[in-house]
Amino acid sequence: MAPTPGAIGASPPPDKAQRGPGVWAVLAVLVILALAVFLALPFEQMLVQPWLPQFQAQLRATFAQAGPYAVVVLLGAIVGLAEITSTFPNYPREALRTTWARFLIAVNAAAAGLAFSIVRAYTPTADQLPTVIAVGLGFQALIRTKFTFAKQIGGAGNGDVSLNLGWLYEQFQNLCKTQIDLELMKGRSTAVSSMIGRYPSLAELHDIATYTILARATLTSDEEKARLAELDRLIDPKAPANFARMSMALLILENGGQAYVDLLLSQPMAPALPEITPESVARRLIEKYTLKELIDFGLSVPASDEVHDWVRQAAEPAPNVNEASQKAAIAYFLVQRVGAEAVLKELEAK
């Protein structure tokens, strides 16, 4: 029985690495706000240095020119970002941090900017807003499209006459996807190894995995059942214990995400000298006594007749149960019914 998930609710204080992106976001918002205020202020009506209204006018002109480019580039980047997060739904944040994800987003953004500059060069007098929308959205659709000019009747599509503009982008996308996956493999492998090191028992991993699936708020009932069924398969008696542990750790990572696994790994380790727990007291009973001695101990402990009767009956020989199982059952039963501290007191008195 693993008590681990109970401790999951507590969140540790954010470290420097976690604070970093937040600080940058606040700084970026402050800079944008300061810039907006600077551009909006009516310097020409105010008593200020003469270079200030000139500089403001130049800045306004620059923004008016660069603004449409920024919108188109931003649209391209958003499309790239959406493609990555939808391809790696279990690790969106981690996927976005990889070099190849940044490259894919940058290529999307740069290609959109380039397409816009070409369009502007050929149609310099065209209205900017429709051009921004047409290029920003249309270009993204265009490079992912296959145009079929003639379609073979009733054929499988091999005889079609088509221009597949999406083929090249698809190849690039597949390359990025594979490289991102390989980059993520390293992180996944580290997380799984750390999880197994931190939670070595199958029972603990199974309980954490169950809790993780049940605690997910966005899973539908069917999805939850499917994932619990997957967990059942992982604890398959035929599978080697280490394989079962690794698979369960991976399932926890896939269902909980990297941040959740980091939280689990940041939970304090059990102290070197274990405190009094029902498990530790039961283990001491099992290690110290033979079955006969454990029965004598159980009958000497102050408890109800019902408890003593159960101990006697549990120790009776039976063909399908061995002595180790009987000892373990009696030890856990005594700790459960008499209390860990009371059992420990009796144990130390003898």
Next chain:
Amino acid sequence: MQKAQIELNDDERKVLLTLARSGAMSPSQVSAETWILPRDTLALLKTLADEDLVVMRDDADSADGKLVAITAQARDLLDMGSARSMKQMKR
């Protein structure tokens, strides 16, 4: 096996509820939690395992070398049972 065909007796229900509430544990812990004697617990767990309601496997960390966990099918069965009881109570 169809879920509707499985009828649970009191001890089986007690074991499944314990596993659903407390998580995976050893057969000896199941005995201690449910007051079912060890010899009966093992037989009962084998029956439940045959019906795919629990999974039992070797576990070196367990005091008696085994680990038992409830399956998704058993959780379903318990949910159906509690829904049925609530309907009967409403009547």
